[in-house]
Amino acid sequence: xxxxxxxxxxxxxxxxxxxxxxxxxxxxxxxxxxxxxxxxxxxxxxxxxxxxxxxxxxxxxxxxxxxxxxxxxxxxxxxxxxxxxxxxxxxxxxxxxxxxxxxxxxxxxxxxxxxxxxxxxxxxxxxxxxxxxxxxxxxxxxxxxxxxxxxxxxxxxxxxxxxxxxxxxxxxxxxxxxxxxxxxxxxxxxxxxxxxxxxxxxxxxxxxxxxxxxxxxxxxxxxxxxxxxxxxxxxxxxxxxxxxxxxxxxxxxxxxxxxxxxxxxxxxxxxxxxxxxxxxxxxxxxxxxxxxxxxxxxxxxxxxxxxxxxxxxxxxxxxxxxxxxxxxxxxxxxxxxxxxxxxxxxxxxxxxxxxxxxxxxxxxxxxxxxxxx
Numbered sequence: 001x002x003x004x005x006x007x008x009x010x011x012x013x014x015x016x017x018x019x020x021x022x023x024x025x026x027x028x029x030x031x032x033x034x035x036x037x038x039x040x041x042x043x044x045x046x047x048x049x050x051x052x053x054x055x056x057x058x059x060x061x062x063x064x065x066x067x068x069x070x071x072x073x074x075x076x077x078x079x080x081x082x083x084x085x086x087x088x089x090x091x092x093x094x095x096x097x098x099x100x101x102x103x104x105x106x107x108x109x110x111x112x113x114x115x116x117x118x119x120x121x122x123x124x125x126x127x128x129x130x131x132x133x134x135x136x137x138x139x140x141x142x143x144x145x146x147x148x149x150x151x152x153x154x155x156x157x158x159x160x161x162x163x164x165x166x167x168x169x170x171x172x173x174x175x176x177x178x179x180x181x182x183x184x185x186x187x188x189x190x191x192x193x194x195x196x197x198x199x200x201x202x203x204x205x206x207x208x209x210x211x212x213x214x215x216x217x218x219x220x221x222x223x224x225x226x227x228x229x230x231x232x233x234x235x236x237x238x239x240x241x242x243x244x245x246x247x248x249x250x251x252x253x254x255x256x257x258x259x260x261x262x263x264x265x266x267x268x269x270x271x272x273x274x275x276x277x278x279x280x281x282x283x284x285x286x287x288x289x290x291x292x293x294x295x296x297x298x299x300x301x302x303x304x305x306x307x308x309x310x311x312x313x314x315x316x317x318x319x320x321x322x323x324x325x326x327x328x329x330x331x332x333x334x335x336x337x338x339x340x341x342x343x344x345x346x347x348x349x350x351x352x353x354x355x356x357x358x359x360x361x362x363x364x365x366x367x368x369x370x371x372x373x
Contacts, residue, residue, distance in 0.1 A: 011296030012169030041229025081257030127290025184282035201226030
């Protein structure tokens with residue numbers, strides 16, 4: 001079975017690994033000429049670890065992370081340090097935190113050489129399993145079509161290639177999804193998030209978690225080498241322009257309780273990035289169309305309030321096509337006749353917008369949270 005993936009993000013790579021292990025001939029198309037992970041850190045809970053175990057990556061993931069984070073007290077505080085809540089120990093018993101770049105490299109190492117074709121943009125993916133590929137530049141040594149893959153020259157240097165199954169894992173702004181009937185488009189969630197990783201260890205006083213202010217939020221979690229991944233969320237206009245991102249973070253959060261000021265001091269300014277948070281403007285009626293299936297943010301992009309974005313890309317519902325691909329001799333169309341909106345992802349995607357005080361919809365609904373008064 002020949003399977004083509006659109007996008008070499010974390011979700012696409014995980015699914016590609018699993019299907020390749022099942023015996024499928026897998027090709028991953030990535031439009032970026034250089035493979036690199038976006039973002040800073042990623043929290044992975046028990047369900048994400050189980051999914052990584054299924055595809056044979058769990059042991060390597062555990063070696064690249066530390067279990068010490070679960071020994072920290074999970075807390076929520078106010079900006080002045082006063083307690084809001086303690087997170088039950090069992091809720092974070094298997095929590096791991098990893099640098100996205102480390103995870104991305106780890107996943108690439110579990111794919112066969114030549115699986116990923118970088119610098120290749122998918123112009124179109126049709127329900128019959130055909131894709132139009134724009135190589136964008138001369139392919140590298142390992143950029144030849146995979147064995148058994150059909151390629152036919154097209155106009156302007158593009159080529160037509162055919163697969164038994166096409167998996168669109170090309171993110172929130174999915175090229176594939178935009179061509180589907182019923183695509184809701186995307187919308188601004190009402191807030192932006194800064195992310196950073198310190199360049200040295202910082203004493204967290206035995207705690208990890210979040211601090212909630214009014215329309216603002218700051219979260220932190222340690223990495224295995226002692227560095228700390230942090231994020232800072234604030235409600236703001238979509239088109240706001242900030243000349244100095246680090247200065248804006250300091251002005252907003254630099255006076256909050258310890259160790260937040262120390263985290264900012266330990267983070268190089270050029271390693272701080274802000275991302276306006278977008279989401280799907282509404283649910284998709286289905287994730288499968290003929291021989292093409294949407295995966296991850298392309299299907300159910302959610303705001304990052306529940307810490308489940310990564311795990312939901314990896315989690316494999318029992319009725320999904322992944323479990324049987326390459327092993328039962330079934331046609332892609334039959335295998336893909338599963339629940340149109342996955343029961344493993346839909347509840348999280350629907351709940352995420354209302355789960356964070358950094359979200360405008362959350363504050364519009366609740367005003368000022370009672371515990372903050």
